[in-house]
Amino acid sequence: MKVPPPPRPKFSSIRGRWSLSWRKQKLVQIHEALTCDPVDVETLREAAVSEGGLLCQEIRRRVWPKLLNINVYSLAPKPGPSIRSNHRDYNQVLMDVRRSFKRFPRGMAEAERCVLQEQLIDMILYVLSSHPELHYYQGFHDVAVTLLLTAGLRLGTAMLQTLSTHHLRDFMDPTMERTRSVLSYLMPLIQSERPALHDFLLRSEVGCIFALSWLITWYGHVLSDFHQVLRLYDFFLASHPLTPVYCAAQMVLMRESEVLQCDCDMPSVHQLLTKIPLDFPYETLISRTRSLLQGHPPSELERQTSLQRLKSISAASFRSLQISTAQQRPDFVLRQQVTPPSEELPTRSQNTLVKLAVWGISASLGAAALAVTQTALEWGPDLLLGLF
Known part of the structure; x- marks a missing residue:
């Protein structure tokens, strides 16, 4: 049942210099929304729901946290295995994650998949331990694995925690x-x-x-x-x-x-x-x-x-989440607040080729690539237009 896609918009120019495809136009709009102070979350929401969505994993790693009001420079430490055996849901989580191999990309090496599955267990149990009022349900791991593959362990855990107390909260009662x-x-x-x-x-x-x-x-x-x-x-x-x-x-x-x-x-x-x-x-x-x-x-x-x-409960909490997302600072401001001047990333003129290379990093690197990737985005439309 194939339905022809809607016609894609064509833009003759922007800022008087470029003839852009709809994809490049969207990238520029996302970049401008991310660098507004405060962040233009409404434009990011429209980009996420409009045709094509957020286009690629690098953009999702930048935009998804803003949609959930997550400061990527103030993440909790990486979840560890220390809480496993004592948690009430450990055995069920373990069984579900062990059966989740189909949720990982085809062709992924078994050793890499096993590492990610262990991270998935830690990720889920960390969220449940942080919020004892939440109860695990079979299928929760399917949401968690999508976040892990997209954003990595630390950022994925932060997003899963927010989703658990908001969008997914209705499913996490002790009964169905x-x-x-x-x-x-x-x-x-x-x-x-x-x-x-x-x-x-x-x-x-x-x-x-x-x-x-x-x-x-x-x-x-x-x-x-x-x-x-x-x-x-x-x-x-x-x-x-x-x-x-x-x-x-x-x-x-x-x-x-x-x-x-x-x-x-x-x-x-x-x-x-x-x-x-x-x-x-x-x-x-x-x-x-x-x-x-x-x-x-x-x-x-x-x-x-x-x-x-x-x-x-999820619907009742949505308005407060919307309000909180409207007060966010752009990432370059957040980075300046937490990074000592001596540790700032090199300027564009110092190492352009290295920064360009981060756009080829695979999604499995997740949050580890986030800080470098976002620097490339902050250069502005000139760089973005040359990458797509």
Whole structure:
């Protein structure tokens, strides 16, 4: 079911000097937003949700922390294995991580994957130990591994900690009651857009369980293409915590004709919905999910269902997170505040070739490459335009 991509914007010039592709234009906009003081988080959010998302891992390592109000120069020490055996969830985390080899890039050396799996265990247990009120759920490791592969251990742990107390908080209660409550928003959204499809799903008695793994792993467990997972993470990190529910509803809406053509029984409909087509148009999905969010805002949806469902903790905390992200300083200011003058990175004229080389560093280096990579970004549009 291939849908042609929307036309990409063409920009004749910027600052009177360049003819830019849409990709280069977005890179310049991201750079300018990151170097504003305070950081222009709204522009970063728009870049994350608009076509193409954040484009590459280096950009994600710079933007994702800003979307979550994380100071990359004030990270906690690297998590260690000391908390493992004494933690209540250690055995379950260990089993889930051991089974997670499919979440790592194909062709990765086994020794490298084993090291990352050990880091994944430390990462998860550190967050859970830091917040005893949080309870591990199967699928939490799928979110953690995406952050680890993108940002490395220390930065990935910081992002996982913030997500656990905000976007993912509803799933980390001691019971699944609040998770079921979040799932229950799915059918009203479908009903509001396609009453006939909603009635068919009710008659089939398929329920909402088919979407459970979608929501609690942010689709990381069900998508085989890591780039598709990253694209959705761009979208979710920049959006309301209930966005994955809207995304699930929109995914069902986009497959309406397939659903209505299958047998109206639970096994048939469940099997169809859980098998996401390999060629599913994710840019179209994101665009239409944004429209669904605008047409049926989360606040309106919660008011309609407030009498019979638990209130979403994640949704309630979103406004405070939004406010905090608006007060961030750009990274070059943060670096100056913590780096002694004698230890500052060399200037552009001192070692240009070395700085250019960092753009070839693989994602597996994660946070270790962050400080150097961001320096290249801070040079400005002239450098960025020559790299893509």
